[in-house]
Amino acid sequence: MSGDWYAWHDDYDRPGSSLARRLTEVQAQVRAALDQAPAGPLRVVSLCAGQGRDLIPVLAGHPRRDDVTARLVELDPRNAEVATAAAQAAGLTGVQVVVGDAAATDAYADLVPADLVLLCGVFGNVSDDDVRAIVGYSAALCASGGTVFWTRHRREPDLVPAICGWFAQEGFAPVAVSSPADGVGVGVHRHVGRPRPLPAGVTMFRFLPR
16 A cells, blocks of 8 residues: 555644544544443444544543543554554543554454444545445444444545445444535444454455555
């Protein structure tokens, strides 16, 4: 995979950028899911977590912060270092940042099915076939009643309607899906089926060259 995924995060800090607007929407949806989550321990996994911006700032100020055990998996050690520092600065002792291949099912085996599954920044960087495969694996990653958060651009050809259909086929109900007019593609689906076993030793997807 080519491209600098550390520098890619710079757009988050540019007001009005598509990434900044996407981040605001994702954080709002994560906050809402935490607000509505049942009492008790909560498990969270984040694939291709980057610098942890989708999750860590939300947890830092949320009443459920100490109920959460989270694993953020990120291949770029520079991004993982930023995420680790952010979690430590916020005192989030339940947040673990792992440097590794986020596509490997073995990275999550002891923490799934999870209550929140973050797939942000994944669907726009893999093939359509891999998007379909990841949606299928989501039914193993996500607990019954749990929530999946995902992102995908709305440029043509717009894959978002197909993605929503695939989630429906895998036992998910839509919670929120942004429209093309919003300029950012953010989707939230709740697992209404029963979680299936997560297969061991599987690579769920591969990033396309940038």
